[in-house]
Amino acid sequence: MAATALTYSEDQAEAHDRIAEMLRTSGVDLDEGLLTPPREGRASVMAVVGKAGSGKTLLLAALFHALEEAGVEVVSGDYEGRRRRDRRTLAILAPTNKAASVLRTRGVPATTIHRILYTPVYDPEYEKIADWLAGNGERPEIEALTEQALDRAHAFYQNNKSIPGALAAAGLRGSDFITGWKRREEPLDIGFVDEASMLDEKQFEDLKEIFPTLLLFGDPAQLPPVKGEGGGMVFDTLAAPAKLELHRIHRQDADNPILDLAHALGDPDVGFEDFERLVEEAARRDERVKWAQRVEVDLMARSPVLVWRNATRIRLINAFRAVHGAPETELLPGEPLICDGIELPLKHRKKRLDLEARGLIKGAQVIYLGPGRRAGFSRLHVIGAEDPQVSAASIVKIEKPDEEEPFIPFAANMGATFLHGAAVTIHKAQGSQWPDVQVFAPDIYAAARMGRSEAGQPLWKRLAYVAVTRAEERLHWVVRNRLSKPTGPLRVDDLRTGPVPLKLEAEET
Numbered sequence: 177m178a179a180t181a182l183t184y185s186e187d188q189a190e191a192h193d194r195i196a197e198m199l200r201t202s203g204v205d206l207d208e209g210l211l212t213p214p215r216e217g218r219a220s221v222m223a224v225v226g227k228a229g230s231g232k233t234l235l236l237a238a239l240f241h242a243l244e245e246a247g248v249e250v251v252s253g254d255y256e257g258r259r260r261r262d263r264r265t266l267a268i269l270a271p272t273n274k275a276a277s278v279l280r281t282r283g284v285p286a287t288t289i290h291r292i293l294y295t296p297v298y299d300p301e302y303e304k305i306a307d308w309l310a311g312n313g314e315r316p317e318i319e320a321l322t323e324q325a326l327d328r329a330h331a332f333y334q335n336n337k338s339i340p341g342a343l344a345a346a347g348l349r350g351s352d353f354i355t356g357w358k359r360r361e362e363p364l365d366i367g368f369v370d371e372a373s374m375l376d377e378k379q380f381e382d383l384k385e386i387f388p389t390l391l392l393f394g395d396p397a398q399l400p401p402v403k404g405e406g407g408g409m410v411f412d413t414l415a416a417p418a419k420l421e422l423h424r425i426h427r428q429d430a431d432n433p434i435l436d437l438a439h440a441l442g443d444p445d446v447g448f449e450d451f452e453r454l455v456e457e458a459a460r461r462d463e464r465v466k467w468a469q470r471v472e473v474d475l476m477a478r479s480p481v482l483v484w485r486n487a488t489r490i491r492l493i494n495a496f497r498a499v500h501g502a503p504e505t506e507l508l509p510g511e512p513l514i515c516d517g518i519e520l521p522l523k524h525r526k527k528r529l530d531l532e533a534r535g536l537i538k539g540a541q542v543i544y545l546g547p548g549r550r551a552g553f554s555r556l557h558v559i560g561a562e563d564p565q566v567s568a569a570s571i572v573k574i575e576k577p578d579e580e581e582p583f584i585p586f587a588a589n590m591g592a593t594f595l596h597g598a599a600v601t602i603h604k605a606q607g608s609q610w611p612d613v614q615v616f617a618p619d620i621y622a623a624a625r626m627g628r629s630e631a632g633q634p635l636w637k638r639l640a641y642v643a644v645t646r647a648e649e650r651l652h653w654v655v656r657n658r659l660s661k662p663t664g665p666l667r668v669d670d671l672r673t674g675p676v677p678l679k680l681e682a683e684e685t
């Protein structure tokens with residue numbers, strides 16, 4: 177790994193060496209590029225923890241490339257070839273679609289945890305194409321496809337390494353290739369998990385069952401998972417040799433005013449008023465920080481306003497719909513939604529797995545595209561999903577201020593449930609990032625006045641830290657309860673439709 181040593185900080189280099197030693201004991205030698213078959217009964221868990229900007233993602237990406245160069249195969253959510261006893265594999269996971277998509281934009285082939293927990297069932301005819309593309313079989317003869325279609329699939333796969341994308345290039349739909357989903361029965365090999373601060377104990381136990389070698393990457397300053405016990409994170413229980421801490425801000429992030437503000441929250445002497453002064457000063461000298469007098473409604477359609485209080489969230493959502501002239505009885509194409517789970521009876525377990533494995537997991541950010549072909553169905557774009565276009569039976573709930581029961585303008589008897597996504601709580605925003613993030617500062621102030629603590633830290637500081645670090649490019653610190661007018665109608669033409677339009681309209685329900 178001499179090439180990466182030039183970009184590593186001292187603590188990153190030490191973490192890399194410790195991880196390389198863990199991998200060596202499992203039969204993967206990065207220095208020599210040697211692989212030995214997996215060893216039965218050997219299990220190890222290690223965590224890399226550090227605040228935003230400490231270089232966790234850079235280290236994860238460098239380790240991925242080193243494993244790939246050594247001959248370790250990446251197992252993704254779109255296709256898994258036939259198992260070989262001597263094969264060494266790596267899966268790179270994130271708790272949410274958006275977190276996985278952030279890694280993919282950086283060249284790391286990540287997928288969601290759910291997509292790995294459940295494996296696809298392939299149509300045998302088209303599995304021959306997948307095996308051929310992955311280098312595990314001869315070029316097939318498929319009655320339904322011409323030689324030119326197979327050539328298009330091959331050309332696509334050479335550049336993109338996506339089986340569904342290649343099949344789409346050949347003229348197939350995902351529903352032609354994937355016939356269903358099942359719970360994974362056999363363990364995998366090496367697992368990397370980003371945003372591990374979001375894991376609860378059940379997910380952690382599931383991952384340990386699947387991956388004999390498991391490496392977690394997490395931020396200890398995030399908010400602990402809602403389901404977590406004792407307000408902690410799963411890596412808190414690891415002993416010091418198995419928990420590697422990155423302290424230094426990596427030099428590529430050293431001049432980032434957003435990260436400067438996030439790390440200022442670690443100073444115990446900084447109160448809320450002090451922090452707001454730091455925000456205001458940063459806004460005067462750097463355009464990446466905005467001292468905002470109002471919420472920009474145009475941004476809310478793609479990146480929600482981050483709030484602490486549920487009442488604030490509901491008020492902002494209704495204000496967003498009002499300024500866009502959205503009728504109470506229906507949704508407008510382009511309105512943002514948040515998946516709140518799947519409501520299906522046990523007899524439809526297969527359908528639940530199908531929807532969840534293809535992106536409609538709790539917390540997924542979704543854009544409403546319009547009604548489906550049958551009553552109660554919606555056409556949806558799942559933000560960050562590898563195959564974003566879906567259609568599913570939907571139950572949409574629009575909550576109203578000071579009313580206990582939500583108004584439901586669009587409903588099926590059962591299916592995926594959604595809340596409006598123009599504003600979300602900071603807890604639900606964990607694992608996601610957006611180019612522009614608006615933080616509703618009056619809510620952070622309310623948390624500061626309450627004086628509450630969580631996991632030994634003032635709650636307002638943990639809220640502010642998570643909210644601020646959701647911003648990739650610009651942070652908008654909104655200081656007044658005001659909303660701008662939209663500059664134009666809601667739109668959907670900016671949403672990508674590839675790599676393959678998976679058909680999820682199993683309308684027999």
